[in-house]
Amino acid sequence: MNVLARLKPEQRPGGCDQPEVLRERGQREVFCGLTGIVWLHRKIQDAFFLIVGSRTCAHLMQSAAGVMIFAEPRFATAIIEDRDLAGLADVNEELDRVVTQLLERRPEIKLLFLVGSCPSEVIKLDLSRAAERLSGQFMPDVRVLYYSGSGIETTFTQGEDACLAALVPDLPEASNDTGRSLLVAGALPDIVEDQFRRLFDALGVGPVHFLPPRRSGGLPPVGSDTQYLLAQPFLTDTARALEERGATRIAAPFPFGEKGTTAWLRAAADIWGVDPSRFDDVTRSGRERAIQAVGRYRERLSGKSIFFFPDSQLEVPLARFVNSELAMTLEEVGTPYLHRDHLADDLAELPEGVLLSEGQDVDKQLDRCRAAAPDIVVCGLGLANPLEADGMTTKWSIELMFTPIHGYEQAGDLAELFARPLNRKGRLRV
Numbered sequence: 189m190n191v192l193a194r195l196k197p198e199q200r201p202g203g204c205d206q207p208e209v210l211r212e213r214g215q216r217e218v219f220c221g222l223t224g225i226v227w228l229h230r231k232i233q234d235a236f237f238l239i240v241g242s243r244t245c246a247h248l249m250q251s252a253a254g255v256m257i258f259a260e261p262r263f264a265t266a267i268i269e270d271r272d273l274a275g276l277a278d279v280n281e282e283l284d285r286v287v288t289q290l291l292e293r294r295p296e297i298k299l300l301f302l303v304g305s306c307p308s309e310v311i312k313l314d315l316s317r318a319a320e321r322l323s324g325q326f327m328p329d330v331r332v333l334y335y336s337g338s339g340i341e342t343t344f345t346q347g348e349d350a351c352l353a354a355l356v357p358d359l360p361e362a363s364n365d366t367g368r369s370l371l372v373a374g375a376l377p378d379i380v381e382d383q384f385r386r387l388f389d390a391l392g393v394g395p396v397h398f399l400p401p402r403r404s405g406g407l408p409p410v411g412s413d414t415q416y417l418l419a420q421p422f423l424t425d426t427a428r429a430l431e432e433r434g435a436t437r438i439a440a441p442f443p444f445g446e447k448g449t450t451a452w453l454r455a456a457a458d459i460w461g462v463d464p465s466r467f468d469d470v471t472r473s474g475r476e477r478a479i480q481a482v483g484r485y486r487e488r489l490s491g492k493s494i495f496f497f498p499d500s501q502l503e504v505p506l507a508r509f510v511n512s513e514l515a516m517t518l519e520e521v522g523t524p525y526l527h528r529d530h531l532a533d534d535l536a537e538l539p540e541g542v543l544l545s546e547g548q549d550v551d552k553q554l555d556r557c558r559a560a561a562p563d564i565v566v567c568g569l570g571l572a573n574p575l576e577a578d579g580m581t582t583k584w585s586i587e588l589m590f591t592p593i594h595g596y597e598q599a600g601d602l603a604e605l606f607a608r609p610l611n612r613k614g615r616l617r618v
């Protein structure tokens with residue numbers, strides 16, 4: 189039983205019809221936004237991410253990405269040395285030198301991100317001006333942009349949000365003559381992008397563009413005729429930037445599982461006036477495969493309780509998926525930030541009385557988790573080992589970012605991610 193006293197309806201921040209939210213502002217256990225580089229550098233194939241940071245940042249990236257030293261990865265860290273920190277060296281001059289060397293050695297780079305870190309922010313290094321200066325020097329061959337991946341007030345998926353938001357001002361203006369277009373925002377594996385593209389084509393929804401693009405030369409156009417769908421729930425700044433360019437968000441739940449994917453596709457199909465029978469025909473086989481694939485895990489997971497610590501910002505849509513498609517019981521759904529508009533459709537599908545928490549006070553949350561004794565805990569790497577030592581079964585939330593989980597064809601894999609730790613536990617038990 190969850191020992192936390194539930195808030196009374198009249199105490200709920202949004203009123204009686206809103207789910208209760210426990211807001212916490214204590215110590216947090218999250219990765220920083222640099223982590224997003226691990227999947228973003230694979231997605232944009234001619235981009236390079238130059239972190240301006242410390243050896244700690246370099247170690248984080250090296251271990252998170254598992255890069256072999258003789259590989260030519262498309263990210264690196266320009267280390268801020270003691271001389272820079274002490275103000276003895278001109279950091280801007282050093283940065284210009286490093287960037288020049290890099291671009292001379294790697295002519296295939298067409299888009300360079302300068303990625304800020306805690307150290308660059310602490311010494312107030314103005315990387316946005318540096319990016320402007322370097323862009324002026326290297327355009328039209330190389331575009332240089334800046335975003336922050338620092339761990340000061342961020343959670344790890346905010347790195348992708350900051351990166352995509354930095355791209356938006358550079359998107360070409362959509363021509364008014366071409367009419368309405370769909371933009372899918374959020375980095376998706378190429379295979380998932382191709383599946384969605386085929387479905388939208390079959391529905392007659394389009395033209396469809398994706399942000400980020402696979403190559404920097406393929407930046408999608410945006411304008412007042414752009415309707416956009418979020419593929420990831422953590423793109424607050426990107427969404428704001430797209431709306432400033434005139435785009436309109438299509439309200440939808442996130443495309444996880446059969447129900448989420450169907451509702452996400454239908455939201456776009458409705459805007460394009462797709463006939464319901466055509467929608468059913470186009471999506472039928474995908475829906476059936478997803479239901480069957482998820483069904484294989486439903487029996488194993490039905491009735492199992494789950495506790496989400498706040499980490500990836502995927503927690504609310506995933507809670508919707510595990511509850512409505514796998515019949516799991518939600519003990520607590522923690523999320524670093526709760527964007528009520530973007531999450532409205534997923535929030536509406538959560539069971540009444542579920543405890544939502546926003547932010548973190550990690551010790552208190554650990555106490556609640558231990559008291560609830562859930563069958564599975566979804567959390568960051570830093571909490572997984574102590575919880576496993578307490579006898580709990582954990583799933584690293586970062587795995588949900590590294591694994592293709594969107595859409596019909598990945599619905600079974602997504603369900604399996606929750607079943608696997610329980611299977612492992614069962615095998616270890618003697």
Ligand code: SF4
Pocket residue numbers: 220221222241242244245246248304305306307337338339340
């Ligand atoms: S950006 Fe900050 S939190 Fe992230 S690795 Fe570097 S020093 Fe650590």
